[in-house]
Amino acid sequence: MERLLVVGGGLAGCEAAWQAARAGVEVTLVEMRPLRSGPAHKTASLAELVCSNSLRGAALENAVGLLKEELARLDSLVVGAARASAVPAGGALAVDRERFAAEIERRIAAQSRIAVVREERTEIPLDRPCVVACGPLPSDAFLAALDRLLQSVAGDGAARLHYFDAASPIVAADSIDESVMYRKSRYEKGDGDDYLNIPLDRGQYAQLIADLRRLPRHEPKAFETETPYFEGCLPIEAMADRGDETLRYGPLKPVGLRDPRTGRTPYAVVQLRKENAEGSAFNLVGFQTRLTWPAQKEAFGKLPGLAHAEWLRLGVMHRNTFIDAPRLLDERLRLRGTAALYFAGQITGAEGYVEAAACGAMAGTHAARAMLGLAPVTFPRASAMGAVIAHLQNRTTPDFQPANVTWAPFPPLETPIREKRVRRRALAERALAAIDALATEVAAVKPEGQAVGIGARR
Numbered sequence: 001m002e003r004l005l006v007v008g009g010g011l012a013g014c015e016a017a018w019q020a021a022r023a024g025v026e027v028t029l030v031e032m033r034p035l036r037s038g039p040a041h042k043t044a045s046l047a048e049l050v051c052s053n054s055l056r057g058a059a060l061e062n063a064v065g066l067l068k069e070e071l072a073r074l075d076s077l078v079v080g081a082a083r084a085s086a087v088p089a090g091g092a093l094a095v096d097r098e099r100f101a102a103e104i105e106r107r108i109a110a111q112s113r114i115a116v117v118r119e120e121r122t123e124i125p126l127d128r129p130c131v132v133a134c135g136p137l138p139s140d141a142f143l144a145a146l147d148r149l150l151q152s153v154a155g156d157g158a159a160r161l162h163y164f165d166a167a168s169p170i171v172a173a174d175s176i177d178e179s180v181m182y183r184k185s186r187y188e189k190g191d192g193d194d195y196l197n198i199p200l201d202r203g204q205y206a207q208l209i210a211d212l213r214r215l216p217r218h219e220p221k222a223f224e225t226e227t228p229y230f231e232g233c234l235p236i237e238a239m240a241d242r243g244d245e246t247l248r249y250g251p252l253k254p255v256g257l258r259d260p261r262t263g264r265t266p267y268a269v270v271q272l273r274k275e276n277a278e279g280s281a282f283n284l285v286g287f288q289t290r291l292t293w294p295a296q297k298e299a300f301g302k303l304p305g306l307a308h309a310e311w312l313r314l315g316v317m318h319r320n321t322f323i324d325a326p327r328l329l330d331e332r333l334r335l336r337g338t339a340a341l342y343f344a345g346q347i348t349g350a351e352g353y354v355e356a357a358a359c360g361a362m363a364g365t366h367a368a369r370a371m372l373g374l375a376p377v378t379f380p381r382a383s384a385m386g387a388v389i390a391h392l393q394n395r396t397t398p399d400f401q402p403a404n405v406t407w408a409p410f411p412p413l414e415t416p417i418r419e420k421r422v423r424r425r426a427l428a429e430r431a432l433a434a435i436d437a438l439a440t441e442v443a444a445v446k447p448e449g450q451a452v453g454i455g456a457r458r
Contacts, residue, residue: 003028004367005130007121007142009046011078011353012345013133014104015360016367018077020131021113023368023442029108032120038137045101046108046116047078051167051233052283053275054094055082055353056404060428061421063405067354067384068093069428070435071361074442077107078357087274090185090194096277124149129340129371131363135356136320136346143321153337154328161324161349163402167316168287169296171272173280175310181272186256195273196282198304199259199266200252207302209247212240215295218317231401233351235290235317251286270303281312289315322349324400325392332366332376333359333392342367348392351402358388358405365442377441380434382411382427 006017009031017029034044041048057065071079085099108114122141124132126149134142176196183193200208217237239246248254252268259266275281289296293314301307325348328335333348335341344363345356362379369376379385390409394400410427417423 002128002371003115004364004371005030005125005128006133006364007124007130008133008135008138008345009033009116010133010135010345010356011047012135012347012356012360012363013131014047014108015076015078015357016131016133016342016344016364017108017114017360018111019074019361019364020368021111022075023365023372025113025368025371027114028117029114030117030119030121032139033118035118036120036139038135038139041137043101045098045105047081047101047104049095049097049100049353051288052094053087053097053100054089054092054273054283056092058093059091060432061424062091063384063387063407064352064354065093066428066431067358067388067405069432070384071354071358073432073435073439074361076357076361077104078353078360081107085277087277087279088191088194089273090191091189092273094273097275099277121145124341126338126341129342129367131342131344131360131367132347133344133360133363134347136322137318138321138347146323149335150323150328153335161322161400163320163322167313168289169284169300169311169315170275170281170313171284171306172310172312173282175308176272176282177305177307180304182259182261184257184260195271195285197257197259198270198272198306199254200268200270200304202267204302204304205248205252205268206244208299209240209244211295211299211302212237212291215299216292217290217295218292233288235315236287237289237291275312287315288317290317291315320346320402322347322402325349326395326400329392331378331389331393333363333389334366340367340370346402349400349402350388350392352404355388355405358385359392361385362389369442377438380431380438383431383434385435386410386431 003026004020006013006027006029009029017027021027033041041050059065068079081100081103082093082095084103085095087094087096120139123145181196181198184197185192185194239250248268252270254266254269257269271285272282273285275283296314301309329343330336333342333344342363344359348359350356350359384405387405387409391403413426417426
């Protein structure tokens with residue numbers, strides 16, 4: 001049987017390869033690192049998490065929490081590895097980066113149908129089944145091939161789109177003065193004390209805002225000057241530019257974080273989240289930034305408890321790439337006008353780790369079933385996975401932008417429920433019932449001797 005080619009060893013590519021292999025297809029998973037590395041990568045590991053170590057909310061009343069549970073019920077590689085390498089994070093699922101990547105690589109290596117090849121791809125094949133999961137930062141040579149492909153298939157109007165993404169600073173735990181902080185999760189979620197919190201009074205908050213506005217920023221490169229920021233991941237100084245109170249209603253909001261030492265809610269709160277299982281490093285939540293590195297040390301070093309901070313990583317910004325998915329991809333994530341070329345992950349405009357994995361799971365499933373001659377499946381419209389597809393198929397606006405999964409695309413319940421939490425729980429239960437039915441369908445045994453491919457390459 002012909003092998004499925006998966007380009008990219010990130011979350012989407014690994015998940016696509018995993019789901020296709022589980023379906024009975026032989027897979028070649030190609031990753032260019034360590035031969036060539038992108039601007040945000042630091043290791044050669046598969047599924048390296050280059051920004052936050054958080055996969056966000058875990059509760060079913062949260063759309064991304066529901067998406068994780070749906071993936072888990074489809075035996076997701078990414079969610080399984082994340083749960084196996086989790087660190088305390090309140091109501092979120094956060095992981096130890098190194099353990100997470102190691103678990104992904106261990107499971108991939110144990111799957112006999114997946115062969116990992118370390119090389120840079122500089123072309124996109126149309127004569128064999130392929131999943132493009134190159135991520136938002138592919139090499140220049142691959143981007144050029146992507147441009148040529150889109151123009152040949154969809155015309156000159158199918159140009160790539162761009163946006164900025166960011167990573168927050170990481171500080172060594174033993175360099176933090178915890179005496180001026182307190183441990184608490186918002187509303188006591190999780191274990192109740194999963195975050196370190198830095199309380200700010202009005203004056204300290206005003207100083208931070210002033211520093212964010214006045215200190216020097218990295219100048220964008222010429223090709224980045226017309227690139228918009230992704231609204232879900234704005235640099236902290238861009239938020240400060242929007243108004244004095246913006247951060248107090250964003251990443252520094254004090255709601256649900258009353259200081260147990262005083263019984264009062266601070267004016268603003270900076271949260272620090274564990275970066276690894278040992279708790280030896282903390283991430284400054286929401287502090288993605290384009291400030292220069294000396295500027296970051298000056299501004300963030302003024303925060304209570306961080307005067308002697310050892311910065312294990314300072315904030316960075318980089319350009320991400322995505323395609324105009326609503327006009328280029330069909331509902332199975334296949335490029336329109338091609339027989340078996342699929343796209344998955346952030347290159348589609350599905351923003352977020354879990355959303356990338358979901359795209360990989362769906363693309364891998366669709367590709368495998370087509371190769372095996374099985375009837376196509378439809379991921380339920382009333383599920384979080386269906387909501388991801390709904391965003392990628394939304395042609396209402398000509399200005400397609402990346403987005404995380406939300407409740408907005410979910411069809412309404414037959415019987416309306418006014419209370420939000422109860423309504424979302426009902427939506428989640430409906431979604432999981434639909435996913436369970438789908439899981440049974442995709443687990444069906446492939447018909448003996450029946451395999452459909454392009455060119456029957458072996």
